[in-house]
Amino acid sequence: MSTLKETLYKELKLKIATSVEGISFDPHIFKHIDLGGRYQEQIHCLFEGAYETHVGIKFPTGFNSPHGLIFNVRWDRRSPYSFIYDKGTYYLSHYKEVLFPVEFHERPKYYGLKTSDGASMSGIANYVQEGKVLVAYSNECALKDKDQDCKFCNINATKDTYGEAEGLGWKYPKQVGESVAAAYREGGRKVTVTGGFVAERREVEYYLDVADAIKEQTGLDDFNGTATIGAPHDLNIIEKYKEAGYRTVATNIEVWDRNIFKAICPGKELQCGGWDHWVKALEYEVEVFGKGRVRSNIVAGLEPKDSTLEGIEYLASKGVVAVATSWNPNPGSALEGHRSPEPAWHFDLYEKIAAIHRKYGFTDEQIYDCTAGPTSVYQYFNQIEDETLPIFKANVA
Amino acid sequence: MNDLNEILYRELELKISTSVEGISFDPQIFRHLDLGGRYQEEVHCLFEHAYETHAGTKFPPGFNSPHGFIFNLRWDRRSSYSLIYEKGTYYLAHHGEVLFPVEFLERPKYYGEKTSDGTNMYNVAAYGQYGSLAVIYSNECALKEKDQDCKFCNINATKDTYAEAEGIGWKYPKQIGETVAAAYRDGGRHVTITGGFVAERREVEYYLDVADAIKEHTGLEDFNGTATVGAPHDLSIIEKYKEAGYRTIATNIEVWDRNIFKAICPGKELQCGGWDHWVKALEHEVDVFGKGRVRSIIVAGIEPKESTLEGIEYLASKGVIAIASSWNPNPGSALEGHRSPEPAWHFDLHKKTAAIYRKYGFTFDQIYDCSAPTGIALDIYRIEDKVLPIFDAQVA
Numbered sequence: 001m002s003t004l005k006e007t008l009y010k011e012l013k014l015k016i017a018t019s020v021e022g023i024s025f026d027p028h029i030f031k032h033i034d035l036g037g038r039y040q041e042q043i044h045c046l047f048e049g050a051y052e053t054h055v056g057i058k059f060p061t062g063f064n065s066p067h068g069l070i071f072n073v074r075w076d077r078r079s080p081y082s083f084i085y086d087k088g089t090y091y092l093s094h095y096k097e098v099l100f101p102v103e104f105h106e107r108p109k110y111y112g113l114k115t116s117d118g119a120s121m122s123g124i125a126n127y128v129q130e131g132k133v134l135v136a137y138s139n140e141c142a143l144k145d146k147d148q149d150c151k152f153c154n155i156n157a158t159k160d161t162y163g164e165a166e167g168l169g170w171k172y173p174k175q176v177g178e179s180v181a182a183a184y185r186e187g188g189r190k191v192t193v194t195g196g197f198v199a200e201r202r203e204v205e206y207y208l209d210v211a212d213a214i215k216e217q218t219g220l221d222d223f224n225g226t227a228t229i230g231a232p233h234d235l236n237i238i239e240k241y242k243e244a245g246y247r248t249v250a251t252n253i254e255v256w257d258r259n260i261f262k263a264i265c266p267g268k269e270l271q272c273g274g275w276d277h278w279v280k281a282l283e284y285e286v287e288v289f290g291k292g293r294v295r296s297n298i299v300a301g302l303e304p305k306d307s308t309l310e311g312i313e314y315l316a317s318k319g320v321v322a323v324a325t326s327w328n329p330n331p332g333s334a335l336e337g338h339r340s341p342e343p344a345w346h347f348d349l350y351e352k353i354a355a356i357h358r359k360y361g362f363t364d365e366q367i368y369d370c371t372a373g374p375t376s377v378y379q380y381f382n383q384i385e386d387e388t389l390p391i392f393k394a395n396v397a
Numbered sequence: 398m399n400d401l402n403e404i405l406y407r408e409l410e411l412k413i414s415t416s417v418e419g420i421s422f423d424p425q426i427f428r429h430l431d432l433g434g435r436y437q438e439e440v441h442c443l444f445e446h447a448y449e450t451h452a453g454t455k456f457p458p459g460f461n462s463p464h465g466f467i468f469n470l471r472w473d474r475r476s477s478y479s480l481i482y483e484k485g486t487y488y489l490a491h492h493g494e495v496l497f498p499v500e501f502l503e504r505p506k507y508y509g510e511k512t513s514d515g516t517n518m519y520n521v522a523a524y525g526q527y528g529s530l531a532v533i534y535s536n537e538c539a540l541k542e543k544d545q546d547c548k549f550c551n552i553n554a555t556k557d558t559y560a561e562a563e564g565i566g567w568k569y570p571k572q573i574g575e576t577v578a579a580a581y582r583d584g585g586r587h588v589t590i591t592g593g594f595v596a597e598r599r600e601v602e603y604y605l606d607v608a609d610a611i612k613e614h615t616g617l618e619d620f621n622g623t624a625t626v627g628a629p630h631d632l633s634i635i636e637k638y639k640e641a642g643y644r645t646i647a648t649n650i651e652v653w654d655r656n657i658f659k660a661i662c663p664g665k666e667l668q669c670g671g672w673d674h675w676v677k678a679l680e681h682e683v684d685v686f687g688k689g690r691v692r693s694i695i696v697a698g699i700e701p702k703e704s705t706l707e708g709i710e711y712l713a714s715k716g717v718i719a720i721a722s723s724w725n726p727n728p729g730s731a732l733e734g735h736r737s738p739e740p741a742w743h744f745d746l747h748k749k750t751a752a753i754y755r756k757y758g759f760t761f762d763q764i765y766d767c768s769a770p771t772g773i774a775l776d777i778y779r780i781e782d783k784v785l786p787i788f789d790a791q792v793a
Contacts, residue, residue, distance in 0.1 A: 151701055259656040263700065303660065304548055304731050334701050337742035345734035 022076025025083040040107040044162035045136040050075035060104040110182035125179040129374035141196025148267030157332020177213030192372040194228035211244035231281035248370035250295040256311025291319030292366035301327035354381035414740040419473025422480040437504040441559035442533040447472035507579035521576040527770035528586040538593025545664030554729020574610030591625035608641035628678035645767035647692040653708025688716030689763035698724035751777040
C-alpha cells in the first residue's frame with residue numbers, strides 16, 4: 001500500500017472515531033471564530049447529534065482533514081478527542097496531543113439571504129457540503145402522537161429544544177424553491193427533501209408542490225432531487241414522485257432484522273404495512289426510478305453486524321443503494337444512554353459496504369445523487385482504492 | 398439520605414462503573430499476589446467477561462470495597478479505571494488517581510481439594526461469594542450446532558479458549574455432590590446448577606442425578622439449590638425438579654421484547670416454543686415452586702430500558718424474580734464490538750428493579766436463594782436493610 005493510501009486510511013479511521021466518540025470541547029471555544037458570518041453554523045432542523053443539547057450556543061458543522069476528508073463536529077465532553085485553541089488556531093487532538101490544525105467549513109452565501117416572505121434561507125435548506133442541500137420540510141414526526149417513534153430517533157425532542165430558539169418550523173414550497181435556487185446559483189447541485197412523518201400520510205401532495213416550486217425557481221426540469229418518503233400503502237404513488245421530477249427516492253428501512261425492526265421502528269411497522277411491505281416498496285421504487293436511483297439507510301449498531309450486511313447485500317442485489325450510518329444514541333431518543341459499537345466495528349462495516357457497492361456496480365455519481373450527506377465513509381474506501389480523491393491529483397501535479 | 402447511605406450508593410455506582418467499563422491493568426500485575434493460594438483465581442467455566450482473552454494468565458475474580466461490597470474484576474485495557482500496585486498494596490484508581498486500596502477475595506478452602514476421582518474442586522463448583530456456588534455442568538451450548546446461539550453469549554468461544562488450558566469439562570453428579578459438600582463444610586449455603594443447552598434437551602435426568610448426589614454427600618434434604626433450565630416443552634417436567642429437592646428454579650428469558658428476543662435468542666425461540674412459551678413456563682414454575690422461588694435473567698442493555706422494566710414488573714407481578722444483569726459484549730459473541738449502555742443507565746435500571754422487588758414483596762433471602770449473590774439489587778437491599786457489616790461497626 002502506498003504511503004498516501006495508508007495516510008488516508010488513518011484519517012478515515014479518525015473520521016469514524018471522532019464521529020462515534022464525538023469531540024470534547026468547552027462549548028464557548030468558538031467565540032474566536034465568526035460563526036454565522038464567515039463560518040457555517042449548525043442548524044438543528046432534524047436531529048441533535050451531540051451528546052448534550054446546547055441551545056443558544058452555536059457550533060460549527062464540520063471541517064476538512066489535512067487530506068481532504070470531511071469530518072463532522074459532534075460534541076461529547078467524554079471523548080478522548082478534543083479541540084484545542086491556541087494562538088488563533090484550532091487543533092484536533094487526541095488525549096491532548098495535537099493531530100492537526102482545523103479549518104472549519106465556510107458558510108455558503110445563501111445562508112445570509114432571505115426568502116420573499118422573509119424567512120432565513122439558513123433555516124430552510126441546510127448546506128451539507130459538496131454542493132448538497134438538505135430540506136427538512138418538517139422538523140417533527142407524527143408517529144409521536146401514537147407513541148410509535150423510532151426508538152433511536154430524537155426528531156421530536158430536537159424540535160422541543162431548538163425549534164423556537166432557532167426559528168425552525170414547517171417549510172412552504174415557495175420558501176424551499178427560492179432557497180434551493182439560491183443555493184444552486186452558488187454551486188449547489190443536489191437536494192434531499194426529508195422530514196418526519198406527516199399526520200395521515202399527506203406528504204405526497206407536498207412533495208409534488210415542492211418539486212414544482214424548485215423547478216420554477218431554478219429553471220431546471222431535473223433538479224437532482226431525492227424524495228425521502230415512508231413506504232406508501234399504495235405503491236403506485238411512487239410513480240408520482242418520478243413524474244414530479246425527483247431523480248431519486250429514499251425509503252429508509254433503518255433496521256434489516258425484521259424482528260428488531262418491529263421493536264425499534266413500531267411506527268414504520270404499524271403505519272406502513274410492516275417490514276415486508278417496506279422491502280416491497282424499495283423493490284418497486286427500483287422499477288420506477290431504476291437501479292442505483294433508490295436509497296435506503298440502515299442505522300448501524302442497533303442489530304448484529306451480520307444482519308446489517310445481509311440487508312445491504314440483499315437490497316444492493318435489487319438495485320437499491322443501501323447505506324449505513326453509525327448509530328448515535330442521541331439526547332431525547334428512547335435509546336438515550338445506550339452506546340454505539342466501537343469505532344473499529346463501524347470501520348469494518350463500512351469497508352464491507354464499500355465492497356458490496358463495488359460488487360453491484362454502483363457509481364460514485366449514483367451514490368452522490370441519492371444520499372443526503374457529504375461523501376460517506378463507504379465512498380471514501382472506494383475513492384481511496386481507486387485513487388479518485390482530489391488529493392491523488394494534487395500528488396500527481 | 399444519611400451520609401453513610403450516600404457513601405454506600407456512591408460506592409455502588411463505582412461497582413457498576415467498574416463492571417460496565419472494566420478495569421485496566423497490566424496482565425502481569427498479579428505476580429505479587431498468591432493467586433491460587435491465599436487468593437481466589439478466576440475459573441472460566443462459563444463466560445469470559447474480560448474485553449480480551451488471557452489464557453494462561455490468572456486473574457482474581459474480584460475484591461472488597463472499603464464499605465463491604467464485592468466488586469467483580471473485569472479486565473478492559475481501555476477503561477479509565479485501573480489497578481495500581483505500589484509498595485505491596487493494590488489500589489483501584491480512576492484516571493490515575495487512587496480511589497482506595499484493594500483487598501482481593503480469599504480462596505475458599507475447598508478450592509484446594511480434589512474429588513474422589515482426582516478432579517480439582519475449583520473446576521467443579523465456582524465460588525461466587527457470600528456462601529454461594531455455581532456448578533456449570535456443561536461449558537458448551539448445543540445451540541451452536543444449529544447456529545442458534547444467543548447473540549450476546551460467548552460460552553462456546555470461552556470453551557474453545559480456556560477449556561483445555563484450565564482443564565474444564567463436563568461435570569459428573571458424584572463430583573458435584575462431593576464438591577458441594579466440601580464447600581458447604583466451608584460455609585457454603587446455596588448452589589446454582591447451570592450450563593449451556595444439552596443436545597436433545599436431555600438435562601432433566603442429569604439434574605435429578607445431581608440433586609441426589611448433593612443430598613447424599615451433604616446429608617441435606619433441602620440443599621438450597623437452583624436448577625437453571627430452558628423452558629421445557631412439557632411443563633409438567635418442572636415438578637420433577639421440585640421433587641428432586643431444588644428449592645428454586647431459574648429460566649432465563651434474556652430479552653423481554655418478544656421481537657428482539659426472536660432476533661437475539663434464536664435457539665430459545667426455536668427450540669423452546671418461543672417467547673410465549675417461555676413466559677408460560679415461568680408462570681408454571683411459580684405454580685410449582687411458589688412466589689419468589691423462580692428467577693429469570695434479562696440481559697440489560699440489549700433492548701430499550703422501558704421494555705426491560707416492563708418485563709421485570711410483569712414477571713414480578715407473577716411471582717418471578719427477574720434479574721437485570723448488565724450486558725457485557727464479550728469476546729467471541731456475535732455482538733462482540735458492540736457496547737453496553739453507560740453506567741448511569743444501568744444504575745438507574747438497578748434502582749428501579751429493586752423498587753419493583755419491594756413493591757411485590759420479595760425478601761432478601763428469596764433473591765439470594767435464586768440469584769448471584771453479588772447482584773446490584775441485592776446490594777441495594779443490603780444498604781436499605783442495613784445488613785452490611787459497616788452498619789454494625791457504626792452502632793458499635
